[in-house]
Amino acid sequence: MSSARTATLPALCCSCVHPSKRRRTSYPCAVSSVHLAADSTCDLPPADAERIGLRIIPLKVIIGEEVFADGRDIDAATLYSRMRHSSVVPRTSQPTPAEFEVVFSELGGNGSAIFCSTISAAMSGTYSAAVQATEALPGLHVHVFDTRTVGPGHRMLVNAVVAAAAGGADAGELEQVAAEVAASMRLVFTVESLEYLRRGGRIGGARALLGSVLNIKPILEVRDGTVEPLDRVRTFPRALDRLVEEVGRSAAEWGGHARVMVAHADQREMGAEVARRAGEAAGEHAELIDVGPVIGCHGGPGAIGVAFHRPI
The missing domain is CATH 3.40.50.10440 (Dihydroxyacetone kinase; domain 1)
Incomplete structure (x- = not known):
């Protein structure tokens, strides 16, 4: 506890x-x-x-025989460092x-x-x-x-x-x-690789993208509680553009404003730029946060996500 x-x-x-x-x-x-x-x-x-x-x-985050309480016994920076430099695939429970x-x-x-x-x-x-x-x-x-x-x-x-x-x-x-x-909550995100989602069993409908993963950058969305494919593009910068575009579309439908938050997995500089652009698209300041260890295990280093909802 x-x-x-x-x-x-x-x-x-x-x-x-x-x-x-x-x-x-x-x-x-x-x-x-x-x-x-x-x-x-x-x-x-x-x-x-x-x-x-x-x-x-x-x-919990499980790396080999080690078990860590999420956010308490292991932080995001430590997890991503271990993921980048170890062949041991982290699990969660x-x-x-x-x-x-x-x-x-x-x-x-x-x-x-x-x-x-x-x-x-x-x-x-x-x-x-x-x-x-x-x-x-x-x-x-x-x-x-x-x-x-x-x-x-x-x-x-x-x-x-x-x-x-x-x-x-x-x-x-x-x-x-x-x-x-x-x-009205939407969560759209992109990852450097779908492999972490596949290994963790959280890939949902995005499994259909696996066959072309080497040629595209996926745009994914949490829809009805599961991960589903939204779009696919050729480059990571274009993937980030698509995240911002989705914010703008929803904000326009909601009267020109949306509450928005951006999360990054070991990509603070890039996350900050996405937050700036998403905030402009939403007509509101966008807060930037770190993707925590448990979510990071499944999205992998480099992931960027944007959550947004209608103002209440």
Whole structure:
């Protein structure tokens, strides 16, 4: 389980980063009985999670015989270095129901409700493990939400839920906020190689691109919770252009604006340029984050992803 300190929502009156703003936004102090949790695929650094009162349940990275808690025992830079210089293919595993039970028991021991978001159930058994934990704890009020996304998409949903909780939303209202964000959420990305997705079993409908992988750069999308092909182009710069184009198209459909976040896997300079361009296309500042270790195991070094949703 996560070693982060358990924090109640009144602590959220400190400054938190709103997903659509560059500056720090001070949320109003509000007494809420809801505790927040998420699995580590939201790629929120542990210190930031502790500051905003979010309990992280880590997935695991497995390299040979070594097992690491995602984001806690191994960071993104270390993982990518090992992936580039080792022939050992890293694997991942989900938290167990027992690990969720421990966290839920600690958070809900005083009768408080719990809202917990997870990676898409179509990609991982994490959601199922969380649900099993709630079934073993019938006396607790736990709301488990399948984000049907991952990485920056999950992170944006968490940001929206944290902001709503800081404003005094109850668990039911948090579910409504999460559902509204998830309803328009898109996550498009490109990878240097489909091989990591293939090895990890997360390739979904993009398997159809494997035969031509040497000749194209894939544009992929998380659609209905799974990875699906969106387009294919000849060069990596053109692939990045297509990501930005998708942001612009959706923003135009949503009245000229979109909330947007860019994630990079050991490609900070390139990620920063994509964030600048995506922000211009969205009419909003685009935050840049690191792809965390678990997601990095499947996307591989060099991946760039853009998540965006209709403003709420």
